Structure formats: structure tokens, C-alpha cells
Amino acid sequence: MERAMADRRYKQWKSAIPVLYDWFTNHSLVWPSLSCRWGQQLEQATQKYRQRCYISEQTDGSCPSTLIVVTCNVVKPRVAAAERIAQFDEEERSPFVKKWRTIIHPGEVNRIRELPQNCKIVATHTDGPDVLIWDVENQHNRPPCFGAPASRPDLALTGHQDTAEFALAMCPAEPFVLSGGKDKAVVLWSIHDHISSLADRGAVRSSDIPTVQARGIFQGHSDTVEDVQFCPSSTQEFCSVGDDSCLILWDARTGSAPALKVEKAHDADLHCVDWNANDVNLILTGSADNTVRMFDRRNLTSGGVASPIHIFRGHSAAVLCVQWSPHKPSVFGSSAEDGFLNIWDYGKIGRQEGHAGTGSSNSSPGLFFRHAGHRGRVVDFHWNALDPWTIASVSDDGETSVRGGSLQVWRVTDLLCRPEEDVLAELDGLKSHDISSDIAIE
DSSP states (O other), X not given: OHHHHHHHHHHHHHHTHXXXXXXXXXXXXXXXXXXEEEEEEEEEOSSEEEEEEEEEEOOOSSSOOEEEEEEEEEEOTTTSOHHHHTOOOTTSOOTTEEEEEEEEOSSOOOEEEEETTEEEEXXXXXXXXXXXXXXXXXXXXXXXXXXXXXXXXXXXXXXXXXXXXXXXXXXXXXXXEEEEOTTSEEEEEEOHHHHHHHHHHHHSOOSOOOEEOOSEEEEOOSSOEEEEEEOTTOSSEEEEEETTSOEEEEEGGGOSSOSEEESBSXXXXXXXXXEOSSOTTEEEEEETTSEEEEEEGGGOOSSSBOOXXXXXXXXXXXXXXXXXXXXXXXXXXXXXXXXXXXEEEGGGTTSOOOOEETTOOTTSTTEEEEEOOOSSEEEEEEEOTTSTXXXXXXXXXXXXXXXXXXXXXXXXXXXXXXXXXXXXXXXXXXXTSOOOTTTSOO
């Protein structure tokens, strides 16, 4: 019954693509991908642009796990024909996505983060205690054959005493790296002194992997740290969440103890956190209790149950990723094990505005779009900072499809994003078109 409902939902979503999206492409993956990130933009053309994107492929051991660099040809806004973007085969690879380089990763690739100061340098989390740093331009392209030795990372960041799988962040202002793991610790590194030498080392590679010791180790969680994030306006302030249901704020200037510890931020494990770059008082958290919560750090107090500004209820399973939009301060996305990637605007809460997208509901204030294109849990997504409303998202489809996963690159139609008066004026000119009310703007 559940599978039949999911299939009906997917068919409804697919029929609505020409209405809901300005552009969409689906790229089938043999193996699940647990992380995706946008990289550098390569070139601009009249109707499209080319941009790097980093994804992972998580294998069953029959071949190595890999860090893959692909080149995406992204069609610019208002260029793609509506009837064309819905014509895709779920089992095929997209002609808009081309594999550029494959790096054989020493173990699983659980998380990828690009260095803001140089997006050719990425950090990865694996099934071990070290954070690995890669200069992708200087890594060799390697076919992922069974038994092939792993590629050699350019740096290894040491300091964790146990596996660190998911919690990983890069500082927007300085080349600092932040991590969390099963040792319940949050670890901070500076790679400032190593970045300029990465390219030089790439020319002459040795068997020894240079290591960087931790700048600081911060203790305060009582269970696994699941996610970390820097304060956008400070190199010394950051936050973390974990399986202990805690949200902790840290300040490296005051020592290694928590600056503020909220004992019960959610009713279950916390999986993800993000800090608003446009309003540094706002922090988002996502949890296994299926909700996203928004906190104002000025109203947080140590201990007890936190009082969020708002609880966003729009998922039916654990929330895996939350991320603020880099273009509009009130907008953010959340993805979950229910297969949805929701886009929210907390500025709409309390206003009588409808929602768009398959399965949207007036019972979820602030929700205005639901991306339902993935057939499995949506494990990660990334807003494109260079192209407003364009998102890359990846899923683990292993339980619901013959393929392992999918990468989707998509842009919401600007009819949902532009000022209401502009949209109404344009819709007046389209009255002769037959747009079904159950999938259009409600």
C-alpha cells in the first residue's frame, strides 16, 4: 500500500514538472550518494553555464567508494521549454551531467564540504577518525576497479579519538575546518599554512600523507555529534548538535567548554544544523522527531527545554539536512527520509498565502514548495550560491528503485519566487492556458 501511494505521488509530481520548475534534470547513479556540493563555475554561455559539482558514490564493497567531480551544464532561467524538462528516464544518466574526475576514496564518503576561499579544495568525512583534504585539480582520475588502491589525500586532519562520519563544516571567513564525531567531541583545525603548498605537493607526491593537528578540542556533548556549523560573522564562534538532543554554542576565545548548552532542543536525536548568514541570530535544527526548529540565539538559555521561534512540521520522517538560502534571508530548505525536499519561507507564516508543489498543505505554515522527484530518502542538498533558486540534491534510492541513487539539479519556477503583483500580472496573460488547479499555485 505504501509503495502504491508513493508511486501515485511520484506520477502526480512528474506530470506537474512543466508548471513547478523552470528547469530540471535527473541523473541516475549506480550507487547511493550521501553528499553533494556545488564547486566553481567554469564558463558562461548565452543559454547555459557550466559548473563543477561534487558527489559521492557509496558502494557495497564490490568496487571502491569514490569522490566524483562532475560538470553540470545548467540551463539559464526562462530558457528551457516546459514540455522538454519533463521528458526524462529515471534510470538514465542526464546528458547535462558529465563525470570529469573520479577519486578513489579510502572508505565511505559520508560528507563533502568545499573550502569557501578555494572551492577546488574539499574536505571529506569517511568511516574513520580523520578529516581528509583534497585538492581535486591535482588528483589523478582513477577508474574504480575492485582492488584498486585508494587515492592519496593531500592532508589528513587528526584529533578525533573515534569515528567521525557526518559533522563537517568550513569557515566562510578563514580556512578553518570544524568536525564532530562518535567521541562526542567538536574539533577545530586551521589549514591556513597548508593551502598554498597543496599545489606544489601535487607535482611531487610521496607515500606519506601530511597531517595537521587540532587547533582546539571542545567537549560538552554526551553522545555522537551529528552536525556542526560556523557562525557566519565569526571565525571563533560555532554550534553543534547531536544524538543527545542538545544544541551547543561554542566560543573558542573563552575556552573548550560550551558557551551555551540547550539540553533539549528537540524531542529526539538532532541530525543537522545551519546558521543564517544574513541574520546571525537565527539557527535552524532538524531532528529525528520529523521537525525543523528555528531558534534565536539571543533567547537561548543553558539547560532545560529550548523555546524555538517556530516549529516547522512538514515532514513525516527524520529530517536529514537543513540549509538557509544564500539569496533570501527568510527562506530555507529541509530534506528528509520521507523523500521530500521542502522549501520554506518563515516570512509567510501568518499570511494567507498558498503553497505550491505536490502534497503541499495549509497545515504546514511557511511551506511553499515540495520537491518530490526523488524515489528514496533525500540525504543532502545544496543551494547554488551563483544561481538563485537552483538546487542540487541527492538521494539513496536503494530500497525503492533498481538504481542506487540519483542526483537532481533543479530550479523552482520564478512564478513562485517573484513579487505577487508581478506574478498576477503574468498569469493574467496566461488565462487561455489550461493549468490544473491541484498542481498550480493554490
